[in-house]
Structures are given as structure tokens and as C-alpha cells.
Amino acid sequence: MKYIFFLTFIFFADLSIAQTASITISIKKIHSERGVIRVDLWNSKKKFLKVCEEFKTFILVPDKLGVSCKFEDLPPGTYAVAIYHDENSNGKIDKGILGTPIERYGFSMNKYGDFSPPSFKEVSFQVKENENVSLLINLIKINVN
Numbered sequence: 152m153k154y155i156f157f158l159t160f161i162f163f164a165d166l167s168i169a170q171t172a173s174i175t176i177s178i179k180k181i182h183s184e185r186g187v188i189r190v191d192l193w194n195s196k197k198k199f200l201k202v203c204e205e206f207k208t209f210i211l212v213p214d215k216l217g218v219s220c221k222f223e224d225l226p227p228g229t230y231a232v233a234i235y236h237d238e239n240s241n242g243k244i245d246k247g248i249l250g251t252p253i254e255r256y257g258f259s260m261n262k263y264g265d266f267s268p269p270s271f272k273e274v275s276f277q278v279k280e281n282e283n284v285s286l287l288i289n290l291i292k293i294n295v296n
């Protein structure tokens with residue numbers, strides 16, 4: 152009986168010291184209330200920006216005053232965020248003739264890339280145990296004339 156009590160105590164004690172983190176994403180100045188805003192969280196350089204390879208995702212209803220979401224219960228590690236405003240709700244970021252996005256988008260660290268998306272290294276950041284990280288990400292739209 153003492154053995155069972157000891158194992159139960161160790162199990163619950165271990166759960167109580169589990170260390171997790173969170174990341175809060177805020178987006179201000181939403182251009183349009185049409186469609187949805189997709190917020191993808193990545194935790195792997197290898198999987199970064201690959202379709203259906205994101206670590207976690209939020210789909211948000213746009214509001215011109217801004218929107219936010221909170222990724223919770225995250226293990227410590229390196230993360231990156233990619234966001235796009237899917238105004239026509241077709242499930243993808245639309246691109247123009249030159250392959251540049253025609254819908255608004257953004258990345259953590261507010262890096263956008265010049266002629267291609269930024270790398271995981273350029274937009275990634277560290278999250279420590281029990282840390283609550285807050286990011287304000289600006290969405291941009293490239294105007295190609």
C-alpha cells in the first residue's frame with residue numbers, strides 16, 4: 152500500500168512541476184473584415200512554411216480594431232509565427248503573376264523577406280520555461296505595379 156501511495160505521489164508531483172510557456176500574438180490595424188486570419192506557429196526549421204506541417208494554428212475572425220490569440224502549454228524551444236489574411240477564404244495565400252502575395256501577411260520579428268519569404272532563422276525566437284511571450288505582428292501587402 153505504501154508503494155502505491157508513493158508512486159501516486161511521484162506521478163502528481165511530477166505533473167505539478169511541468170513547465171510550460173505561452174505565446175500571445177496581437178495583430179492591429181486589420182484592413183478588412185472579410186475572410187479569416189490564419190496564424191501558424193512553427194517549431195521546426197525543417198517544416199517551416201510547409202503546407203500542413205505547422206505545430207499549431209489559430210483561425211481568427213478579422214476585426215478592424217485588431218485580433219489576438221494565445222498559444223498555451225508550449226514546451227520551451229525555438230518558435231516562429233507566420234500569418235496571412237485570407238480575405239477570400241480560399242484556404243491559401245493568393246499570389247500575383249510574379250509569385251508575390253497579394254493578400255496581407257506577416258511574420259514574427261516583423262521580417263518580411265525581399266524576394267522570398269524570410270527564413271526560420273530570421274523570424275524565430277526563443278521561449279523559456281514558464282515564459283509568456285507577447286508579439287505584435289504587422290500585416291503588409293506588397294504593391295506591384
